[in-house]
Amino acid sequence: MLKDITLGQYFPGNTVVHRLDPRAKILLVLAYIVFVFSIKNFVGYALLAAFTLACIFISQVPIRFVLKGLKPIVVFIVITGLFNLFLTDGEPIFTWWIFTVTKEGVGFAAFMILRLFFLILGTSLLTLTTSPIALTDGLEQLLSPFKKIGLPAHELAMMMTIALRFIPTLMEETDKIIKAQSARGADFESGNILRRAKAMVPILIPLFISAFRRADELATAMECRCYRGGENRTRLRELKLGKVDLGGVLAFLLLGIAVFGLNFWLGPSVGVR
Amino acid sequence: MIKLEQVGYVYMQGGPFEKTALNNVSLTINRGEFIGLIGHTGSGKSTLIQMLNGLLKPTSGKIFIDGKELNSKDTDMRQIRFDVGLVMQYPEYQLFEETVAKDIAFGPTNMGLSPEEIEERVKFAANMVGLKPALLDKSPFDLSGGQKRRVAIAGVLAMEPKVLILDEPTAGLDPAGRDEILFKIKDMHERMDMTVILVSHSMEDIAKLADRILVMNQGEVAMFDRTDAVFRRGEELTRMGLNVPQITRITDSLRKQGVPIREGIYTVEDALNELAPLLRQEGARLC
Numbered sequence: 319m320l321k322d323i324t325l326g327q328y329f330p331g332n333t334v335v336h337r338l339d340p341r342a343k344i345l346l347v348l349a350y351i352v353f354v355f356s357i358k359n360f361v362g363y364a365l366l367a368a369f370t371l372a373c374i375f376i377s378q379v380p381i382r383f384v385l386k387g388l389k390p391i392v393v394f395i396v397i398t399g400l401f402n403l404f405l406t407d408g409e410p411i412f413t414w415w416i417f418t419v420t421k422e423g424v425g426f427a428a429f430m431i432l433r434l435f436f437l438i439l440g441t442s443l444l445t446l447t448t449s450p451i452a453l454t455d456g457l458e459q460l461l462s463p464f465k466k467i468g469l470p471a472h473e474l475a476m477m478m479t480i481a482l483r484f485i486p487t488l489m490e491e492t493d494k495i496i497k498a499q500s501a502r503g504a505d506f507e508s509g510n511i512l513r514r515a516k517a518m519v520p521i522l523i524p525l526f527i528s529a530f531r532r533a534d535e536l537a538t539a540m541e542c543r544c545y546r547g548g549e550n551r552t553r554l555r556e557l558k559l560g561k562v563d564l565g566g567v568l569a570f571l572l573l574g575i576a577v578f579g580l581n582f583w584l585g586p587s588v589g590v591r
Numbered sequence: 592m593i594k595l596e597q598v599g600y601v602y603m604q605g606g607p608f609e610k611t612a613l614n615n616v617s618l619t620i621n622r623g624e625f626i627g628l629i630g631h632t633g634s635g636k637s638t639l640i641q642m643l644n645g646l647l648k649p650t651s652g653k654i655f656i657d658g659k660e661l662n663s664k665d666t667d668m669r670q671i672r673f674d675v676g677l678v679m680q681y682p683e684y685q686l687f688e689e690t691v692a693k694d695i696a697f698g699p700t701n702m703g704l705s706p707e708e709i710e711e712r713v714k715f716a717a718n719m720v721g722l723k724p725a726l727l728d729k730s731p732f733d734l735s736g737g738q739k740r741r742v743a744i745a746g747v748l749a750m751e752p753k754v755l756i757l758d759e760p761t762a763g764l765d766p767a768g769r770d771e772i773l774f775k776i777k778d779m780h781e782r783m784d785m786t787v788i789l790v791s792h793s794m795e796d797i798a799k800l801a802d803r804i805l806v807m808n809q810g811e812v813a814m815f816d817r818t819d820a821v822f823r824r825g826e827e828l829t830r831m832g833l834n835v836p837q838i839t840r841i842t843d844s845l846r847k848q849g850v851p852i853r854e855g856i857y858t859v860e861d862a863l864n865e866l867a868p869l870l871r872q873e874g875a876r877l878c
Contacts, residue, residue, distance in 0.1 A: 497646050498685035501677040502746060503669055503701030520697065523687035527732070 329446045334562055335377035336447045340456025342563040343448055346570050350440045353577050354433055358586040362577050363432050369573055370439055379446050387442030388435070395434050402427040425587055454478045458548075459557060472548025480536070488529060495524045592786055593620040593643065593754065598652035600638050612638040614810045616652070620788070622753075625780050627801030627818070628790045631832035634807040636790050637680075640756045643788075644675035657753070673702055676752030680759050682743035683736065691717070691734070691742050692727040698750040709749075716749035720775050737768035744772070748779065754786040755779070761796065773800060794836040798822065798857040806833070819855035838862050 330336075338346075357363055374384055388395075408422030445453070458475030465471050496506070499520045506517050600613040613635045620626055630636045641647045642654060645661050645668045654661040656671055676698075679685070688694035692713050699709045717727060720741040726734065731742050744760065757776065761769040777800055780787045791797050797804060797818070804821040806814040808831045814821050821828075825835040825843065835843075835857065842856045842865070850869065856862050 494679065495685055497641065498679050498682065499697075500646060501644060501672055501679065502685075502698040502750065503672050504697075505669065505701065520685075520687045524685055528684055 328449050329379045329383055330449075331378055331447065333377050333447075334565070335373060335443070337562050338447075338566050339557055339559050339563045340448050340452040341460055341557060342559065342566055343444060344453075344456050344460060346566055347440055347444045349570050349574065351437060353574060354436045354440065356581065357577055358581045359584045360428075360587055361584055362580045363436075365573075365576055365580065366436060370436065370443075373443060377443065377447050379443070383446060384439060384442055387446075388438050391434070391438060395431055398434065399427045399431045402430050429587075450482045451479065454482075455553075455555070455557060470548075472551070476548075484529075484532070487532070488525070491528055492521065492525055495521050592622040592624075592657060594655040595619075596653045596655075598642065598649045598654060600635075600642065600647065601650045604650055612810055613642075613649075616812055618805065618812060618815055620786060622786055623784050624786055625777075625800055625802045626786075626788045627797035627804045628788055628807065629792070629794070629797060629804060629833055630807030630813075634831075635810040636807050637758060639807065640677060640758060640788065640790065643754070643756060644672050644677045646677070669701075673698070673750045674752055675754045675756065676747040676750055678744050678747050678755070678757045678760055680762065682747075682760075683739035685743060686731040686739060686746075689730060690728050691722070691731050694731050694742060695727075695745045695749050698746055702750060712749045712751065713745075716745040719748055719779055720745045721771060737764050737772075740764065740768075741772065751783075752785070754788070756788045756790075758790045759792065760789070761791070761793070769796075776800070794822075794834055794857075795838075798836045798839075806831070818857060822857045823855050842866075 353366065357366060374381060403419060403423050404417050406420055406423035406426050408420035410418050410420050411424070412419040448456075454475045457478070458471050461469060461471035461474065500506075504517060504520055506514065506521075509517070595616050595618050598613060598616045599611070602610045602612055616635075616639065628636055628640070638647060642649055642661075643656070648662050656675060659666045659671070661671060662668070686694050688697065695713045695716055696709050699712050704712070713727070714724070717724070722738065722741050722745060726738065731739060734742065740760070744757070747755070755776075760776070761772055764772065773796055776787065776789065779785055789797065789800060801818050803816060804814065804818050805812065806821060806828070813827075813831060814824065822835045822839050825839065828835060834840075838859050838861075839857045842852055842862055843854075846852050846854070852865050852869070856865060
């Protein structure tokens, strides 16, 4: 039951999108987010949709996988949409009881929904096509210029890597402890919320203890191998920018020019601020 | 007592990572028997024992405990867990209470017994595994590894199960701790007329304790027979990544070299009884 949870939804592949340098990919996704929020008319979104679909198609990730990333925030999107629909001032087109729908409200709600939708789509394509290890690697390198002002980039990346690596281990551990306590007649399913919360204690305490123990052991093992942070550390897989990355940057450059050009030529749609 | 009818278990059935852990296992274990369960890693031992108290549901076949069918609507599965006590591998990691006594009381409390009865059972179980009464008020996390394990075993014993299953109860213990725990298990088996299933990788321990040995190989029952009969099939066992006790290997090779010694010796005591007269015959004084 617990094993079914997959974290870091990496979908392995060997497409152009997968092969992009993680650093480039992170930066391109940042650019993508900037585009998502600077588009001011629907033609721009049509263009962005075409571009995003093309990326998904090239990456060969099944579309339902990409859309699965949207599931947890559907409620959030709907609520945002409704609020904007009813609470925007402007030219009324429809009134019922205390609710007034305005022309601007419709436009703005549609825009907010589109923005959130593309925001999630773009970022989930990043995590779908980049392994968690490559992602932290890229993040570390991107953050390394900030070391000068005291940001521990290597340590941050190391912490993320370790956290990711231990998720399956702790899942397995939880499963084992649940079984052991069930064997002693622990009951996790019946009773009210308070009783159920109390029933979690026999699981959580051993789990915490084992997590601390593992952390301790890992620290010792790392020190035994003379780990001492990022200073002078070389890496097994050097990240190299290649033609693929240049292609990616060019594609985004074109997209950017088109988006801002459209903003300029067509002006903002109704309700957009 | 325990009856399995063509039991099978498939992990992640229907998925891309489908894996058969158990295949067509049928066997009967009688009340009061001491069963040794051996098999290479991944042979299905752990899957098998987890099905006996309903932690895992078989994907095919039926399991009966005392005539009650497991996982059927009419059977109270919690009651089955109290009847079939399972001590999992490294059970000391399941301890969580403030004091040893409270931790041992977790099982009996879940059974809904009266406080007096619980107290009595805690004392009894602690005594059974050789925990001194002074330890009962200590935190389980201050104890040594061997003592923690005893607390965990006592926690299952306090439920007074009819069947006690232990999954490698001596893994990672020092020789003294190992012998003492095994001795206590044998003692409980005899005094409480408990059916015991002991999973172990130590052929010596199994040889010393078990009435019958169940050998699992690749999810199937390879052998299920009296201890001496199983250890007579040393070659087959070796092929399964298992072995016979060291003393059996010694007596077997002695016999191959012409020493008139019988087959099926699997404890040091047996070997001594067998070899001592032979050595005396040749006129030499023993030691």
